[in-house]
Amino acid sequence: xxxxxxxxxxxxxxxxxxxxxxxxxxxxxxxxxxxxxxxxxxxxxxxxxxxxxxxxxxxxxxxxxxxxxxxxxxxxxxxxxxxxxxxxxxxxxxxxxxxxxxxxxxxxxxx
Amino acid sequence: xxxxxxxxxxxxxxxxxxxxxxxxxxxxxxxxxxxxxxxxxxxxxxxxxxxxxxxxxxxxxxxxxxxxxxxxxxxxxxxxxxxxxxxxxxxxxxxxxxxxxxxxxxxxxxxx
Numbered sequence: 001x002x003x004x005x006x007x008x009x010x011x012x013x014x015x016x017x018x019x020x021x022x023x024x025x026x027x028x029x030x031x032x033x034x035x036x037x038x039x040x041x042x043x044x045x046x047x048x049x050x051x052x053x054x055x056x057x058x059x060x061x062x063x064x065x066x067x068x069x070x071x072x073x074x075x076x077x078x079x080x081x082x083x084x085x086x087x088x089x090x091x092x093x094x095x096x097x098x099x100x101x102x103x104x105x106x107x108x109x110x111x
Numbered sequence: 112x113x114x115x116x117x118x119x120x121x122x123x124x125x126x127x128x129x130x131x132x133x134x135x136x137x138x139x140x141x142x143x144x145x146x147x148x149x150x151x152x153x154x155x156x157x158x159x160x161x162x163x164x165x166x167x168x169x170x171x172x173x174x175x176x177x178x179x180x181x182x183x184x185x186x187x188x189x190x191x192x193x194x195x196x197x198x199x200x201x202x203x204x205x206x207x208x209x210x211x212x213x214x215x216x217x218x219x220x221x222x223x
Contacts, residue, residue: 033210042215043154043198059212090153099144100200100211102153 002027006091006103013081014111021076021106023091032074033100034058034066035090043090049074081110115214117199122220123189131184131217133199141209145173145184146198148216154198158184186219194221 004025013019025032034047035058045058049068063085064078074093078085088107092100114136123129135143142161146154158166160175160182172185184197196216202209 039151043213045210045212048210058210099156099159101156105153107151 004093004101004103006106008106009104010107012109015082017081019078019081021089023074023103024072025093027093029093029095031094033092034076036060037088037090083110086110115199115201115212117214117217120218122222125189125191125221125223127189128187129189131197133182133214135180135201137201137203139204140177141204142202143175143182144200148196148198189221191221194219
């Protein structure tokens with residue numbers, strides 16, 4: 001079944017650790033996105049990609065980085081996590097004619 | 112970029128009809144989307160308008176007027192499970208790229 005997956009769903013980690021949030025989709029979409037959302041607040045686009053080897057920064061500045069080596073995979077990395085990075089991270093994908101479909105999200109807590 | 116405005120909160124009674132409005136300003140309009148988001152969960156797609164008019168999908172309908180920069184989401188026969196945030200999002204073109212910008216969302220509370 002075509003879907004979009006994120007792991008881990010929940011992550012609690014100490015300050016200074018390097019983390020990678022995984023996102024994969026089996027819908028064959030070219031476009032993929034990372035959004036950040038604090039509880040009760042709006043979604044902010046932090047990274048997007050229109051295809052393999054294409055990545056762009058979004059509207060909200062983020063210390064995270066992304067890569068797109070394979071069409072179906074769009075991981076997000078934080079080299080040194082800080083408490084200010086505590087948030088929900090949502091991955092999405094789309095193609096030209098479709099809406100953005102969201103993964104279940106990763107809720108990150110940095111202590 | 113876009114400015115997207117929607118009410119912050121609304122309350123309605125179970126079984127009633129509610130209309131959530133959204134106004135936007137954009138330079139390269141390429142579609143308006145409505146999403147539902149329950150607390151702590153990811154947004155789920157509800158409807159999409161790219162041409163003027165009404166799109167109906169079961170209990171949910173969405174309307175678009177491009178000339179007025181206006182859309183609404185209509186929810187009929189409200190159920191308690193419809194209590195959620197409803198996000199209006201606009202896709203626009205920037206060169207050869209397109210991406211969504213989301214409004215702040217309207218938190219709908221359905222009461223008995």
